[in-house]
Amino acid sequence: LRPNGMMPLAHLTVALALAAREGGPSKGPTFAEQMSSLLAGSDVTPSQWTDYYKSMQPQVLKFSSSDDETMPEIIRNPSPARIVELALAHESDSSTLTDTGALCCRSGSKTGRSPKDKRIVEEPGAKDDVWWGPVNIPLSHQSFMINRERAVDYLRTRPRLFVVDAYAGHDPARRVKIRVVCSRAYHALFMRNMLVPAPPEDLPGFVPDFVIFNAGRFPANRYVEGMTSACSVDLSLDRGEMVILGTQYAGEMKKGVLTLMMHLMTKRGDLCLHSSANEDPATGETTLFFGLSGTGKTTLSADPRRLLIGDDEHVWTPEGIFNIEGGCYAKCAGLSRDKEPEIFGAVRYGSVVENVKVDPDTRHVDYEDTSITENTRCAYPLEYIPNAKIPAIGGHPTNVILLTCDATGVLPLVSRLTREQVIYHFVSGFTCKMVGTEDGVTEPVATFSACYGEPFLVWHPLVYAQMLADKLEQHGCRAWLLNTGWLG
Numbered sequence: 001l002r003p004n005g006m007m008p009l010a011h012l013t014v015a016l017a018l019a020a021r022e023g024g025p026s027k028g029p030t031f032a033e034q035m036s037s038l039l040a041g042s043d044v045t046p047s048q049w050t051d052y053y054k055s056m057q058p059q060v061l062k063f064s065s066s067d068d069e070t071m072p073e074i075i076r077n078p079s080p081a082r083i084v085e086l087a088l089a090h091e092s093d094s095s096t097l098t099d100t101g102a103l104c105c106r107s108g109s110k111t112g113r114s115p116k117d118k119r120i121v122e123e124p125g126a127k128d129d130v131w132w133g134p135v136n137i138p139l140s141h142q143s144f145m146i147n148r149e150r151a152v153d154y155l156r157t158r159p160r161l162f163v164v165d166a167y168a169g170h171d172p173a174r175r176v177k178i179r180v181v182c183s184r185a186y187h188a189l190f191m192r193n194m195l196v197p198a199p200p201e202d203l204p205g206f207v208p209d210f211v212i213f214n215a216g217r218f219p220a221n222r223y224v225e226g227m228t229s230a231c232s233v234d235l236s237l238d239r240g241e242m243v244i245l246g247t248q249y250a251g252e253m254k255k256g257v258l259t260l261m262m263h264l265m266t267k268r269g270d271l272c273l274h275s276s277a278n279e280d281p282a283t284g285e286t287t288l289f290f291g292l293s294g295t296g297k298t299t300l301s302a303d304p305r306r307l308l309i310g311d312d313e314h315v316w317t318p319e320g321i322f323n324i325e326g327g328c329y330a331k332c333a334g335l336s337r338d339k340e341p342e343i344f345g346a347v348r349y350g351s352v353v354e355n356v357k358v359d360p361d362t363r364h365v366d367y368e369d370t371s372i373t374e375n376t377r378c379a380y381p382l383e384y385i386p387n388a389k390i391p392a393i394g395g396h397p398t399n400v401i402l403l404t405c406d407a408t409g410v411l412p413l414v415s416r417l418t419r420e421q422v423i424y425h426f427v428s429g430f431t432c433k434m435v436g437t438e439d440g441v442t443e444p445v446a447t448f449s450a451c452y453g454e455p456f457l458v459w460h461p462l463v464y465a466q467m468l469a470d471k472l473e474q475h476g477c478r479a480w481l482l483n484t485g486w487l488g
Helices: 009-019 031-038 046-056 080-090 141-156 184-194 249-266 296-299 341-346 419-428 461-475
Strands: 071-074 095-097 103-105 118-121 137-139 161-167 176-182 210-215 232-236 242-247 270-277 285-291 307-310 315-317 321-325 327-331 352-354 377-381 397-402 415-418 428-434 445-448 480-482
Touching: 071 270, 080 103, 080 184, 080 296, 080 461, 103 285, 118 141, 137 307, 141 210, 141 232, 141 242, 161 184, 161 249, 176 184, 176 249, 184 327, 184 352, 184 377, 184 428, 210 249, 232 249, 249 270, 249 315, 249 461, 270 296, 270 461, 285 296, 285 321, 285 415, 296 327, 307 315, 307 321, 307 397, 327 341, 341 377, 352 397, 397 419, 397 428, 415 419, 419 461
Parallel strands: 071 161, 103 352, 118 137, 118 232, 176 210, 210 242, 285 397, 397 480
Antiparallel strands: 095 103, 161 176, 232 242, 270 285, 270 307, 270 315, 315 321, 327 377, 352 377, 415 480, 428 445
């Protein structure tokens, strides 16, 4: 309890679990009865908590005599149909349907990640694990809690909240329980696609290992210590929480989960990689593709002659590899049925297509029009790819391909690498940031991104490099450097 006897905000997820319902008025216990259960054993009554809640946001909340009317409607684990219905009903200013049935959404002013606004909380449990610096900027526990409280208070003012419970990881022995709390239907459908669905029987007792509070429609307070803008993406590895303020770009949630897995899997002795993977259906041989966003991971892994394991995030364990995600997040600029038929066909009902131009009458998507952003995207479930392998688990890779999108025209098209060369290229990570993949990137920019995923690393790059070297030697993998950029 707080010094004034009020309930701390740390209990929000418990309250959400108690109040959760699948849409429509609850026929179960009232909110007051739920709070009585939650506050059992304390000297705080539900009416005292409600009075405290009223005092928090009197300028934006309207209260009546009914406790139930002071809290958002909690829509827990809704179906895609329910999410789409709510998006069209309540987010018509930024959401519409395309002619293929996909939900088309706008992410506001942020159409790419904001890596300069990412923070990791400097806490005792993870302090010695983190590679501190410009990639992992430290944030104090106090500042994190201020941002967290700001996000939670904002979420409480929304008419409805979505709760998505799912897994990170297809391997049952290593998967992590994720909960997403958000106010936009767009974000709920996005993460429902990107995480591995939890079977219905797992949901009643689902207790998350990691919670994402997405209050992206509300800005961060720039006067909080450690803030440099109205956008802030904060991860607390000790608390198992992520807070998003000031950006509606859904990719922040996806990459937040990858950052979590980069820390947690490595701590457990498994190698987490920013990579795609596929498998030869005849031989069972698997291939890993390393590369930054926009270098071709998704396109190459979706080869119709092979089984797709995943397009972006994998973990290499003593048993083989598994996909962290339950879906794919493909770039849409220039997408066509002729060039990428599998991805083109995945843009349908249940998918989320971001920041594309849609004809107001026909609802046809113009993939050539990148006037909103070069970073147009589609998030779709893995099973929307006809040749997807589910569960997305494979054996030890026989080929490792490092993808570099060289906009300078220096590197050759393809090179066979020695073990030492693999480690050199993996650690240096030379490539080019492609247009739109980060906020403010409007033309290709040469860069060095350690492990082909520097923005998502938690440990020092050499930790991942040594683990990769050991894996390559142990399993005799062939390694290649493939230039997907410009030649000559």
